[in-house]
Amino acid sequence: MDWNHNQAAAIARIRATLSPDELASAEKVKRINDRYLGLTRDTAIQLAFKNLVASVAWHDAADENRPGKRRILAICGESGAGKTRAIMEHISLLSAMGRYVDEDGNEINPVLIYEPRSPCTPKLLAIEGLRKLGVPVRNNIRENEAWDAFRTALKAHKVIFVVIDEAQHAVVAANAVEQQKIADAFKGLVQMPDWPVRLVLAGVPPLAEFLSKHEQLYTRRTAIRLEKLEGETGLATIDEILSKIAAHGEVSIGVEIDDKFKKRLSHAGAGNFGTIVQMIRGAVELAVLDGSSEVTETHFKNMYLAYSGCLEEENVFTHPNWHELEPLKAFMRVNDETPRKHRARGQKKIKFGDRP
Template sequence: MNMMNTSGSGGRSAAFLNRIVSNQTHKRRTVNEAVGRVLSAYLPTVYDEQLREQIDWLLDSMLLELGEQPGVAPAEGMVRGGRALVVTGQAGAGKSRALAHAFASRPEFDGFGKPGEWCPLLSVVAPSPFTLGALGNEIARKLGYHGRREIQHSKVWPVVRELMAECGVRVLHIDEAQHGDEIRSDTMAQEVENTLKRMMQEADWPIWLILSGLPELSRFCQNDASMKRRVRVLPFEALAFPGHAESVRQTVRDLVAMCPSVGCRELQADAFAHRLLHAATYQFGIVVEYVQDAIAECLMVEGGGELGLGHFADVYAIRTGVRDDDLNPFLADDWTAIPVEAALYEDVVDEAGKLTGARKPKGRSTKGVWK
């Protein structure tokens, strides 16, 4: 059997991408540039300021705990340990994007997201299906461990603690941390919490945690009196109608403004804002994604023009696979009765095919939708 030689694959990949660029028409390149601006846009919310304040608290506590705050004499005795910031919200609330933006924009985390550069913050996504050993091995890989086999469950966390110190990592961010709730055993769930607590309380190299995920994550350390005061929770709340109707319209205007060839005069009514909120399960991050994708649809299919309900309807069909107009909240008359959450998400099953209790966004379907 012939095997493809993968040596120099990075160079070949770059050459292939250069071929695509060199063969783009002017129209394709112009559309791609506009779509790129829209998809990469970050729209600030009230949570950006709250997130900044809570990260300030986390970092200031580090200075005090480690005796490095200028003008403050180090406390006698051992370091008491790190703190934890827990950021919660429903899927699509915008937590992960807000955190990534905060990490990339803070000077304290210089180097974040830049390959080959040191950063005191490490960000990982909790594996699903979830096990404590799988999480430990994911962190170890991110810290540079490249063994042929996974480290055994009983040995991986001492390795993780050693690597954190060697790499100078003080802050660990675990996204989708609610995956720990997939563990059915109360004993194992407690072991996950105890493992993270030990990292925070490590005498030689305490770690500060940022956990982000679904609202159930707010339970972290709440039953431990000694730890409860060391944990803060920042919830990203759902949007509401009519209270956030103007915010939705402003989101549409801000993103459309990046594409001079696209207009949005037809989308400034409360009725549209309400449909969009319902389709997005009242989550800000999904609202932004719908607007971005609708603009991209308008540009790629029609080259621009007036953004309308039809573009959003197409995007909903692409995301969910729903083809029936009566089940599309941008087209149906009785759209408030449509259970969009069931269309957007699917249950997660483990390797044995059993339900884990978690949900994930459905993969996008494009069959029969693109014109």
């Protein structure tokens, strides 16, 4: 079955139901979300990716086991910090990481990107990579066999750059022995004398803790932490991205952009760049879909209602004591936190299917 044809047909049918004005608004919303918003931190990320590429260019099989070479790039930050979007953007800017046709006429993608399932084990981490490459894996494969097969498959598919997104899934539930196995596996990937592999790891803070524990990875990695937007610098950044996103949507900001408003916005997005960007885009999208030429406080209020599921009177953009609200818990209600009742001593446990 041609899934691409089916997808195109399904999308075409939806588009046929929209008016020209609705299609124009949809295209504008797409353009708003397609644009990448670079920050000062992107200079460091760009340099780190260029160094990974350069390290492949001077690959020396006889010298590959020497420590101190930065073959691993780790990008850590809270959920919503913009890690994945930044990685995808910088990969797209490097021709060395783009698809090409080899001397045999085969289309090659030198970049493998995958996300391990949670919870994950050292063996499953290798198996997920094999499956992403389209390599069949037998059910009873052993851990060492899985990693051997993964290394072989990378060479066979001419993959040089391996990107593991949400890499904390592999280590957050792992014990000390399993974490050591994963560290050894990462080291083995980037030290193959007959094939240069460079590893990019993205994840939330448990990944940073894992990388800090293992000296064998410390001497082989470049680490970049995507910090929260805090303080005067954070507020200045919020001011900048507000203006940029409004320009992308071809609308003006009809709200007084003072420090109080920017602090409300930062609080709503937990200080995370990616989350704040999505919230601003959400407000601009509402203005575009309304046919409005400016983004108002109502658009921000309605955006937060939709994003958080909060009560009307607990909206960060209208509440007088907004700093006391917890955006991550805005969807919860009082009865959602009812404590579990413990069985009295001697009381039988209720089995599945029985009435209490």
